[in-house]
Amino acid sequence: xxxxxxxxxxxxxxxxxxxxxxxxxxxxxxxxxxxxxxxxxxxxxxxxxxxxxxxxxxxxxxxxxxxxxxxxxxxxxxxxxxxxxxxxxxxxxxxxxxxxxxxxxxxxxxxxxxxxxxxxxxxxxxxxxxxxxxxxxxxxxxxxxxxxxxxxxxxx
Ligand code: FES
Ligand code: FES
Numbered sequence: 001x002x003x004x005x006x007x008x009x010x011x012x013x014x015x016x017x018x019x020x021x022x023x024x025x026x027x028x029x030x031x032x033x034x035x036x037x038x039x040x041x042x043x044x045x046x047x048x049x050x051x052x053x054x055x056x057x058x059x060x061x062x063x064x065x066x067x068x069x070x071x072x073x074x075x076x077x078x079x080x081x082x083x084x085x086x087x088x089x090x091x092x093x094x095x096x097x098x099x100x101x102x103x104x105x106x107x108x109x110x111x112x113x114x115x116x117x118x119x120x121x122x123x124x125x126x127x128x129x130x131x132x133x134x135x136x137x138x139x140x141x142x143x144x145x146x147x148x149x150x151x152x153x154x155x156x
Contacts, residue, residue, distance in 0.1 A: 097136075113128040
């Protein structure tokens with residue numbers, strides 16, 4: 001067992017776990033943050049995406065030991081003071097999700113992209129979200145929502 005300290009959505013957490021436990025299971029099972037989804041478990045689908053020190057990170061393929069001292073943001077951490085993130089607002093406006101399973105990971109990729117590029121092109125979006133798989137094929141609406149969020153200050 002190892003004692004790991006990390007910040008999750010701005011809150012300091014210290015947990016005692018096996019050091020090779022994937023961050024995904026610490027988030028979901030230890031901390032109860034079930035917005036981050038398990039898709040493939042092998043770093044291939046993006047359903048488990050979170051931000052680690054601002055970078056998109058596959059939580060299923062990230063041993064929690066490597067998160068010691070890091071700052072993690074999950075889908076639950078995007079809302080600020082009761083207000084949804086502009087990307088989440090745009091998602092609702094464009095009615096993006098179908099089954100919804102891939103969507104938290106998509107949104108985490110989208111928010112990270114908008115921090116780097118305030119007004120991304122379709123090509124930028126395709127590139128940044130190329131590792132996010134959606135079996136329902138919501139890609140067109142995802143692009144529309146990211147453009148709308150960019151217009152509405154989505155880089156916050
Ligand atoms: S569940 Fe992590 S990339 Fe698919
Ligand atoms: S909305 Fe169903 S997998 Fe993407």
